[in-house]
Amino acid sequence: MRTTYRSFAKVNLHLEVLGLRPDGYHELRTVFQSVDLCDLVSLEIAGRGVQLEVVDQGLPSDGRNLAYRAAALFLETWPLADGVRITLEKHIPMGGGLGGGSSNAASVLHGLRDLLDAKQASDGQLVQLGRSLGADVPFFFTGGTALGSGRGDEITALPDLPERQIWLVTPAVEVSTASVFREYRELTADQEVSSMGPLVWGEDADWGVVDGSWNDLETLVTSRFPEVRRVYNALVEAGAGLVRLSGSGATCLAFFEGAIENAELASRLPSNCRVFRGRTLSRSMVQRLRVVQ
Numbered sequence: 070m071r072t073t074y075r076s077f078a079k080v081n082l083h084l085e086v087l088g089l090r091p092d093g094y095h096e097l098r099t100v101f102q103s104v105d106l107c108d109l110v111s112l113e114i115a116g117r118g119v120q121l122e123v124v125d126q127g128l129p130s131d132g133r134n135l136a137y138r139a140a141a142l143f144l145e146t147w148p149l150a151d152g153v154r155i156t157l158e159k160h161i162p163m164g165g166g167l168g169g170g171s172s173n174a175a176s177v178l179h180g181l182r183d184l185l186d187a188k189q190a191s192d193g194q195l196v197q198l199g200r201s202l203g204a205d206v207p208f209f210f211t212g213g214t215a216l217g218s219g220r221g222d223e224i225t226a227l228p229d230l231p232e233r234q235i236w237l238v239t240p241a242v243e244v245s246t247a248s249v250f251r252e253y254r255e256l257t258a259d260q261e262v263s264s265m266g267p268l269v270w271g272e273d274a275d276w277g278v279v280d281g282s283w284n285d286l287e288t289l290v291t292s293r294f295p296e297v298r299r300v301y302n303a304l305v306e307a308g309a310g311l312v313r314l315s316g317s318g319a320t321c322l323a324f325f326e327g328a329i330e331n332a333e334l335a336s337r338l339p340s341n342c343r344v345f346r347g348r349t350l351s352r353s354m355v356q357r358l359r360v361v362q
């Protein structure tokens with residue numbers, strides 16, 4: 070039997086870099102938000118070991134792929150007589166700050182537990198395995214609107230913001246997360262670590278709270294990558310109420326107060342961008358839509 074899961078993307082509505090940790094990672098305070106852009110991850114218990122087929126995007130289908138590594142780690146932890154066959158249909162742009170690979174890894178771990186009825190695998194253990202694969206993975210077990218602290222991997226659910234339309238625009242440029250963090254560290258080496266003010270995100274938070282949020286990596290990434298700057302500026306000029314870099318980029322997210330047509334926006338953007346118009350997702354919608362019926 071083959072089961073297909075939706076593996077949703079995330080954006081960062083807020084991202085603060087608080088300092089360097091002894092493990093070489095950065096201490097973050099970030100707010101994640103699920104969006105309805107998704108990859109499809111199909112799982113089947115069959116064959117031997119891990120077999121991965123990636124549809125589209127010419128991605129590796131071996132241990133360089135996080136979905137593969139997630140399945141291998143699951144089988145190491147909970148060995149099986151049979152193997153796992155994974156088919157991954159990609160729609161989330163790679164290296165775009167949308168957490169595609171991390172989301173796929175979480176879908177594989179979560180899906181394998183469902184399929185194997187692996188009762189011995191607790192939620193905490195799944196999250197722990199996910200964390201060892203990447204700092205963004207734990208968020209995808211929670212979804213909706215959530216606070217990430219530590220490396221961004223300690224997740225606290227926040228009250229969901231009402232679902233709303235969101236635009237995601239990914240320029241055709243690869244941004245390396247590791248090098249963005251490295252350069253940010255060099256640039257801010259002689260500055261005080263940001264004084265962690267209160268994050269105003271109460272029980273009755275509405276979208277107004279996002280106006281008072283920011284992304285510490287945005288100035289650096291928009292100044293280093295003209296492609297990102299062009300997209301960012303085009304979204305502002307098109308009248309977006311809010312434009313923000315997601316994670317370390319390259320994707321810019323935007324909200325428009327009024328209606329804007331795809332064609333109108335596309336005419337303002339560089340031609341080689343990927344444009345997605347979708348919706349933010351609440352935690353309950355993420356759970357409800359997780360399995361493709």
Ligand code: C5P
Nearest residue numbers: 094095097203204205220221246247250
């Ligand atoms: O955990 P992940 O592999 O997604 O992170 C990619 C890179 O981004 C890390 O190797 C690290 O250089 C940088 N990073 C960081 N601090 C974080 C998250 C990521 O320095 N909190």
